[in-house]
Amino acid sequence: MRIRCLQSFFFIAVLFASSSGLAQTPPSTQSQLSALQQSVQNAQTNADNAWMLVSAALVLLMTGPGLALFYGGLVRRKNILGTMMQSFAMMCLVTILWAVVGYSLAFGHGNAFIGGFEHVFLKNVPINPDPQNFYVQTIPEQTYMIYQLMFAIITPALITGAFAERMRFSAMAVFLSLWSLLVYCPMAHMVWGVGGLLNSNGGRIPSLDFAGGTVVHITSGVSALITALYLGKRIGYPHTKMAPHSLVLSFIGACLLWVGWFGFNAGSALNPGPLATSAFINTHFATATAALGWTIFEWLHNGKPTALGAISGAVAGLVAITPASGFVQPMSALAIGLIAGFVCSFMVFKVKAVFGYDDSLDAFGVHGAGGTVGALLTGIFATQLINPAFGKGVATGGMDGHWGQIGNQAAGVAISWAISIVGTLVLLFIVDKVIGLRLAPEDESEGLDLSQHGEEGYDFNS
Amino acid sequence: MLKIEAVLQPSKLDAVKDALLEAGIEGMTILEARGHGRQKGHTEFYRGREYTVDLLPKVKIEIVVTDDLKESAIQAIMGAARTGRIGDGKIFVSRIDEAIRIRNDERGESAL
Numbered sequence: 146m147r148i149r150c151l152q153s154f155f156f157i158a159v160l161f162a163s164s165s166g167l168a169q170t171p172p173s174t175q176s177q178l179s180a181l182q183q184s185v186q187n188a189q190t191n192a193d194n195a196w197m198l199v200s201a202a203l204v205l206l207m208t209g210p211g212l213a214l215f216y217g218g219l220v221r222r223k224n225i226l227g228t229m230m231q232s233f234a235m236m237c238l239v240t241i242l243w244a245v246v247g248y249s250l251a252f253g254h255g256n257a258f259i260g261g262f263e264h265v266f267l268k269n270v271p272i273n274p275d276p277q278n279f280y281v282q283t284i285p286e287q288t289y290m291i292y293q294l295m296f297a298i299i300t301p302a303l304i305t306g307a308f309a310e311r312m313r314f315s316a317m318a319v320f321l322s323l324w325s326l327l328v329y330c331p332m333a334h335m336v337w338g339v340g341g342l343l344n345s346n347g348g349r350i351p352s353l354d355f356a357g358g359t360v361v362h363i364t365s366g367v368s369a370l371i372t373a374l375y376l377g378k379r380i381g382y383p384h385t386k387m388a389p390h391s392l393v394l395s396f397i398g399a400c401l402l403w404v405g406w407f408g409f410n411a412g413s414a415l416n417p418g419p420l421a422t423s424a425f426i427n428t429h430f431a432t433a434t435a436a437l438g439w440t441i442f443e444w445l446h447n448g449k450p451t452a453l454g455a456i457s458g459a460v461a462g463l464v465a466i467t468p469a470s471g472f473v474q475p476m477s478a479l480a481i482g483l484i485a486g487f488v489c490s491f492m493v494f495k496v497k498a499v500f501g502y503d504d505s506l507d508a509f510g511v512h513g514a515g516g517t518v519g520a521l522l523t524g525i526f527a528t529q530l531i532n533p534a535f536g537k538g539v540a541t542g543g544m545d546g547h548w549g550q551i552g553n554q555a556a557g558v559a560i561s562w563a564i565s566i567v568g569t570l571v572l573l574f575i576v577d578k579v580i581g582l583r584l585a586p587e588d589e590s591e592g593l594d595l596s597q598h599g600e601e602g603y604d605f606n607s
Numbered sequence: 608m609l610k611i612e613a614v615l616q617p618s619k620l621d622a623v624k625d626a627l628l629e630a631g632i633e634g635m636t637i638l639e640a641r642g643h644g645r646q647k648g649h650t651e652f653y654r655g656r657e658y659t660v661d662l663l664p665k666v667k668i669e670i671v672v673t674d675d676l677k678e679s680a681i682q683a684i685m686g687a688a689r690t691g692r693i694g695d696g697k698i699f700v701s702r703i704d705e706a707i708r709i710r711n712d713e714r715g716e717s718a719l
Contacts (some may be wrong), residue, residue, distance in 0.1 A: 386658045388651065447652045469623065494655030507654060 203408025215398030226592020307369030358468025366513020431482030435462020438486020
């Protein structure tokens with residue numbers, strides 16, 4: 146409202162100035178106009194920045210404690226602290242790497258595949274807004290940097306779900322740190338970075354990924370699968386019961402993920418305007434139907450709707466809507482969520498059993514599969530009515546008649562699968578040879594908490 | 608002196624405790640246990656995998672009483688715990704050689 150009043154005042158002031166002839170405008174009016182213009186800009190910066198800082202905090206909340214609790218509750222009691230420590234370690238390590246070189250590699254000027262080194266140690270990342278900035282015109286690029294950092298943190302943290310209960314802490318720290326630089330940064334650059342191959346704004350294969358379906362979920366999910374295959378199954382899998390020790394914690398974590406995801410998706414609009422509203426609504430709608438989809442599948446399959454199924458479905462919906470959130474209409478979001486709920490539950494219930502891999506916490510089944518489905522559905526449901534991403538009046542996705550976008554989406558999916566598979570295999574191999582990835586059998590039996598951290602998560606006797 | 612151990616359904620603990628108090632037996636030790644006799648377990652589902660849980664939660668009450676209280680203790684327990692279904696539990700009775708009160712080194716039946 147205030148901005149509106151200021152804009153009207155500004156307009157009237159301009160009329161006054163032009164009617165009396167610019168050459169005869171008294172200096173005080175001119176400086177009044179400039180001051181007004183500055184006020185309007187400041188007001189917009191403040192509004193946009195407030196939303197973006199809150200969104201950044203929400204995304205960090207997704208990792209800590211959202212993911213930490215979600216994953217923590219799903220493992221056996223002896224591994225609770227170790228599992229939470231893996232997410233927490235990412236919050237610390239990735240932050241440092243991002244500040245030193247990660248942001249530069251992801252968002253610096255480089256080539257179509259990777260950024261450059263112009264922003265190492267965050268050089269030339271201004272604290273004041275710059276209307277000429279490629280990424281953000283009303284907020285500081287430093288806000289953009291810190292917002293993107295939270296995405297860089299959660300992506301490797303998601304992978305920990307695949308190797309839960311059987312990786313050494315030191316090896317995990319090294320492996321995931323390298324992964325974030327060598328897999329995440331290039332992928333982020335390709336999709337969001339200036340000159341990126343897949344960037345919807347000027348890339349050679351413009352693909353639509355609003356908040357990171359490919360960058361975050363496919364990369365983490367596919368890398369998770371590769372890691373699970375490389376490391377092998379947990380001792381005793383699948384005969385021993387390895388059930389969640391606290392679905393209460395997982396439930397709390399899942400709800401924190403749902404709420405935090407509003408920062409993940411709606412924050413990707415980079416301002417709190419109508420696009421953020423669309424992304425917010427889409428995020429919420431898809432999650433609801435996905436939880437329902439998974440629950441229905443499970444009810445038919447097992448006879449009872451489980452809490453674990455409901456929250457897993459919700460996460461699957463959140464994943465699938467991520468690339469689509471700023472491009473589709475609300476009813477499409479309902480559909481995307483429902484499809485994701487069915488597809489991901491099918492992946493976890495049926496496909497995993499057929500192939501027999503031990504993706505302990507279904508990082509691939511939910512993030513890899515959900516991200517792939519979501520990215521492809523984005524090509525179908527994207528519409529310029531919500532977001533004219535390719536220009537005003539230009540068809541965006543299938544809903545506008547531009548069915549070829551599905552091909553571009555598929556290309557983005559394929560590239561993310563490829564970089565994840567190759568990058569992860571190479572890193573696993575190197576880290577395994579140098580440090581050794583897997584826990585010794587007696588450590589695995591004792592549990593992460595005692596063997597890796599010398600602690601117990603719970604002490605009911607003290 | 609006799610030790611009476613009763614393995615019970617956890618939901619029956621309060622009723623049995625009250626019944627024992629009414630029968631004049633005040634000292635008891637409660638243990639949380641798991642186990643089964645003929646009672647079948649139940650199935651749980653986690654992300655599509657089915658698990659059979661056959662170690663079921665149980666409660667164990669241990670009391671040490673003078674010989675004359677044996678029958679009233681047993682009747683109190685059974686009266687409160689019996690439902691007639693498999694899984695009600697079992698009672699075991701054994702002989703105790705010595706009982707000692709730690710506070711003042713009282714021994715024998717007066718220590719109970």
